Amino acid sequence: MHRTPNPRTTLHALPPIGIGTPEVESLTSYIARLAHSHSMTAQKLTDWVLDHFGEEVCAKYAWHQRSLSGASDQSELWASRLAELTGVENLDRLTLSPWQHLVGTPGLAPKSDRWCPCCLAEDREEGREPYLRLAWDVAPVTVCSKHRVELVSTCPHCERSNVRNRASIVVPGYCTHCGGFLGDAQAEDATPERLWIARTVGQMLAKAPxxxxxxxxxxxxxxxxxxxxxxxxxxxxxxxxxxxxxxxxxxxxxxxxxxxxxxxxxxxxxxxxxxxxxxxxxxxxxxxxxxxxIDLGSSPRAGIVSRELDWEAIRAELRKMLLTLTPISISEAAQQLGVGRKHLYLRANAEARALAERHSRYRAAQGEQSRQKLQARIAEILDERLSDGYAGISARDVWEALDEDTRKAPHVFSHISEIMRSHLT
Ligand SMILES: [Zn+2]
Ligand SMILES: [Zn+2]
Missing domain, CATH: 1.10.260 (434 Repressor (Amino-terminal Domain))
Structure with missing residues (x-):
């Protein structure tokens, strides 16, 4: 195992449950648990994340209405945002987004929230935090392959449906309406066909395509x-x-x-x-x-491009980039490696974050340096004009005396005015 400097994370580095197994947790469940660990509501947490990334927060849009665990760019984006903030890798594995280029979405999302009461009861009996399985959010899966029972969709206490996670405060495993334990529900035995589907999808979820x-x-x-x-x-x-x-x-x-x-x-x-x-x-x-x-002739496999990337090698490259004389940004790194920025955060989190932090420190220092240069140049121009006997000078005059590159500096006019004020009084 290698260690790289891991910049302090903004959100708790909560470990996701069951990655690499058919019982992998869903991102919806992860967000609910993450919110709980920060003593926040899931709604507050998702609003905060949006705000952090400069996105508009719509008060009317409930967090559970977002596509969080599905097969979409949205779910992939949420996974990468949370990976960036928690420093936890592979959060896209809590969604169906890794399969979005292979599996069409029609018929993929279930119409109502389902769960296996035996899974929840087992979590609690064994002293674990109950969590929601990604498989429950895959419509063709209608049974639990582990407990060989049908999934259920109504609360055994208040008999309402869609009470699994559609509220601003969610404690996975408990009814959002009455607070009753969803693991108390009775479930019917599963049929062999349905069990086969659940098992097959479970194996799929356990392994990234x-x-x-x-x-x-x-x-x-x-x-x-x-x-x-x-x-x-x-x-x-x-x-x-x-x-x-x-x-x-x-x-x-x-x-x-x-x-x-x-x-x-x-x-x-x-x-x-x-x-x-x-x-x-x-x-x-x-x-x-x-x-x-009949002889099939040439190998039918020819032409299948594997997208298996060597992440050990990519991480090594990223660590090398941490030592370059001029710090490079995460976008430049992504471009050089031919890997998406999101995937760097998802698969090489510590290195990606270290690189981003180094670059932002560099940018800040660079900004300060060019500000000082600009300041010195403006003072020079003002001194020249004053010694030539000009009494009045406008910010525009100063700007015109600057060289072309300096003129393009961000907020150049406000710098000029500020420096003129301090220099002329
Ligand atoms: Zn189960
Ligand atoms: Zn209930």
Whole structure:
């Protein structure tokens, strides 16, 4: 393990629960717990975060209405903002945003809040803080694969729905309306089909996808190659897809939704974790239909671009950048490394923050230096004019006497006026 200077964090570095497991926490849950650790309401915390990043805070917009755990740029942005403020990495793993270039959003978000009462009860029995699982926010998941029961959506005490986290104060596991423990609910037994879906999605959530945006089309082509010898029409009719839908994936950048991927996984006998990792080389269909005995020719995997980045190497590069003579900004670093700024905060948090802090100190010092230079130059100009016998001189005259670069300095006129005032009185 390496250590780098970690600048003090603005918010508590609260560890997220269950990253890398099917029971990973949702970002909604994380924000509720983070707010609690600061003795704030979740609403106050999210408003504060928005304000901190210079975004407008809309009083009518409740925090839980935001897409926090979903598959969107919004959820990715929230994860990176919180990573920046807490110094905790990988918070995008508490959302579906890592899959947003692979999985279409229709049918992805559930219509009401669900939970597994057994998970919550177990958290409490084992002395852990109850938390909300990301899997509960994935609509096709309707059961808990661990406890083999259906998810529930009504409070066992007040019988209301949507009482899991839709309030400004949220204690995960407790009803936002009556305060009753949501783990007290009774749950029905799960069916094998539903259990398979929950297990498959759980495995997907446990592993960040590695197929990039560019790798999606080759992956879909591989799927059709393996499952229908590359024949689109056959693929569509055999597995119950519309032909236009499949054509949209192939020709117009369309994304299969999660149900479609699950259908592929079920019939193809392959986990979504493996598909999205691009691990399709050894993929063998469970029962070989006769058509598949035909030689597939060239490797169907060719062209799948893995987006697995070597973060150890990137971190090493960032640490080198911490030693450059002229401090560089996080945006410059991102550009040099070909990695997004958000991802630097998410995956190499300590280094990114150290770099940002070093650059902002440098900027401040640089500003002070150029201010002093400007001050000296203005005093010089004023002295020249006064010694030439000019009594009156305007800020505009001073500005005109400056060289071109100095004229462009920020707030140059207010500096000139301020210096003139102190110099002429
Ligand atoms: Zn459970
Ligand atoms: Zn209730």
């Amino acid at each position: 590695q197929v990039s945006e560019e790798g999606r089309l080759p992956l879909i082509e591989t799927v059709i190659e393996r499952m229908a010898c590359g024949r689109m029409t056959q693929f569509a009719s055999r597995y119950g897809f519309s032909k236009s839908g499949v054509s949209h994936w192939l020709n117009n950048g369309g994304l299969p939704n999660l149900k479609a991927w699950l259908t592929i996984g079920l019939h193809g006998g392959i986990g979504l974790d493996r598909l999205f990792a691009g691990e399709v080389e050894d993929w063998v269909m469970p029962i070989d239909p006769p058509q598949l005995s």
